Structures are given as structure tokens and as C-alpha cells.
Amino acid sequence: ATVQIAAFHALRNIVCRNSQNRSLVVQVGGDTAIINAMFKYPQNSLLQQRGLGTLCNLCIGSEFNKAAIGKTGTKAVMKAMSDFPRDPTIQAAACYAVVNLCGKDGVNQERIGAAGGVGLVLNALKEYPSDTGVLNPTLLALKALTQKHVANSEKLLNLGGGSVLLNTMKNVPNLVNVQEVGAEIIGDLCQMGGNYYQFNL
Numbered sequence: 001a002t003v004q005i006a007a008f009h010a011l012r013n014i015v016c017r018n019s020q021n022r023s024l025v026v027q028v029g030g031d032t033a034i035i036n037a038m039f040k041y042p043q044n045s046l047l048q049q050r051g052l053g054t055l056c057n058l059c060i061g062s063e064f065n066k067a068a069i070g071k072t073g074t075k076a077v078m079k080a081m082s083d084f085p086r087d088p089t090i091q092a093a094a095c096y097a098v099v100n101l102c103g104k105d106g107v108n109q110e111r112i113g114a115a116g117g118v119g120l121v122l123n124a125l126k127e128y129p130s131d132t133g134v135l136n137p138t139l140l141a142l143k144a145l146t147q148k149h150v151a152n153s154e155k156l157l158n159l160g161g162g163s164v165l166l167n168t169m170k171n172v173p174n175l176v177n178v179q180e181v182g183a184e185i186i187g188d189l190c191q192m193g194g195n196y197y198q199f200n201l
Contacts, residue, residue: 001047004037008050015057022058022065031058031069038076045087048080052093059100070101070108074115077101081120088134091124095137102144109145113152118145122161129171132178139168139181146188153189162189 011030015022025031038051055073059066077097084090098117101108112118121141128134142161146153156162169182 001037001041001044004041005044005047005050008034008037008047008054012050012054012057015054016060019061022060022062025058026062026065026068031055031065031073035069035073035076038080042079042083045084045090048084049090049093052077052080052090052097056093056097056100059097059103063104066101066103066105066108070105070111073097074101074108074111074117078112078115078117078120081124082116085123085127088128088131091128092134092137095121095124095134095141098141099137099144102141106149109149109152113145113149113155118142118152118155118161119159121145122156122159122164125168126164129168132175135168135172135175136177136181139178139185143181143185143188146185148188157189162186 011025011034015025034051034054038048041047055069055077059069077094080090081094098112098121102112121138124134125138125142128138142156142165146156165182165186169179172178
């Protein structure tokens with residue numbers, strides 16, 4: 001797996017700020033190679049981390065790439081989260097991948113929600129309540145998963161997500177990003193209406 005790890009590191013940086021490179025990598029099947037390697041070496045934490053980072057970058061600003069990667073990449077991202085629940089680096093990388101996969105893509109929202117993504121991201125938020133390196137991406141991922149998506153919103157609150165969000169915000173009152181994104185999630189959930197969206201303040 002050493003070759004794949006080195007290749008992912010190179011690809012992640014090659015595509016980060018270059019939209020043409022992002023398109024070319026997906027056109028030649030680079031995303032599929034990454035996903036296949038993640039499934040082939042499920043216990044290699046460094047490969048999973050690099051793979052997640054590269055998939056995340058490939059989705060930047062490209063609806064085509066999001067759609068192409070989402071078909072099987074969402075499963076790879078969820079598997080990495082599930083296999084490494086106590087690895088904060090992988091949890092953060094997976095959450096950033098969720099954010100980029102879901103942006104303006106309701107199909108990927110649906111896929112990740114159906115694969116248990118809401119619960120996995122919520123578990124990461126509960127596992128790392130004061131780790132800013134994980135807090136920020138988990139909240140962004142929850143926002144991406146639930147924004148204008150009723151089923152995922154209901155899953156979040158049925159799993160106790162409302163209380164987790166409020167407790168997280170109370171525990172880190174001085175972290176502006178956490179307060180802003182947490183408030184946005186709660187506002188979005190309440191705006192959707194219904195009995196599911198009740199918060200005990």
C-alpha cells in the first residue's frame with residue numbers, strides 16, 4: 001500500500017487548487033482507483049486518511065465529480081468512519097469529505113444518510129466534544145447532511161442530535177465557528193417545522 005499512499009498524497013495536492021486537474025483525474029478513473037484501494041486496505045489508517053483527503057479535494061467545485069465519486073465513494077467514506085471511530089484525523093477527514101460530497105447534491109445527501117452517515121458524524125461529535133480539529137468538520141458535515149433534507153434531519157433528532165448540539169455549544173462558548181454553525185443547524189431544523197423539531201432550551 002506504500003505506493004498508493006504516496007500517490008494519494010501527490011494527487012491530493014495536485015488537485016487542491018486546480019480545477020482542470022480535478023477533472024482530468026476523474027476522467028481517467030483516478031477516483032475509482034482511490035476508492036478501490038480504500039476497500040482493499042481497510043485497516044491501513046494512513047491510506048484511509050490520504051484517500052479521504054484526495055476524494056474531498058476532487059469534489060471541490062465540480063458537480064460532475066461529486067456525482068461520479070458519490071456512487072461508491074460515499075460507502076468508502078462511511079466505512080472509514082465506522083472502522084476508525086477513535087482516530088480523530090480520519091474522523092475529521094471523513095467529515096470534510098461528507099461536506100464536499102453533499103454540497104448542492106441531494107443524491108449524495110440521500111446516499112450518506114441511508115448508509116448511517118448521520119449517526120456516524122454525530123458519534124464523532126460526541127467522541128471529540130472539545131477537539132477543535134474534529135468539532136468544526138463534524139458540525140459542517142451535519143449541516144451539509146441535514147440542510148433541506150427532512151429524512152436526515154429527522155434521523156439527527158431521533159438520535160438525540162438536538163441535545164448533543166446544544167451541549168456542544170454550551171461546552172465551548174468561546175469558539176465562534178462552533179457557535180455559528182451550531183446555531184445555523186438548529187435554525188434550519190426548526191424552520192422545517194413539525195413535532196420532530198422541538199428543542200428543550
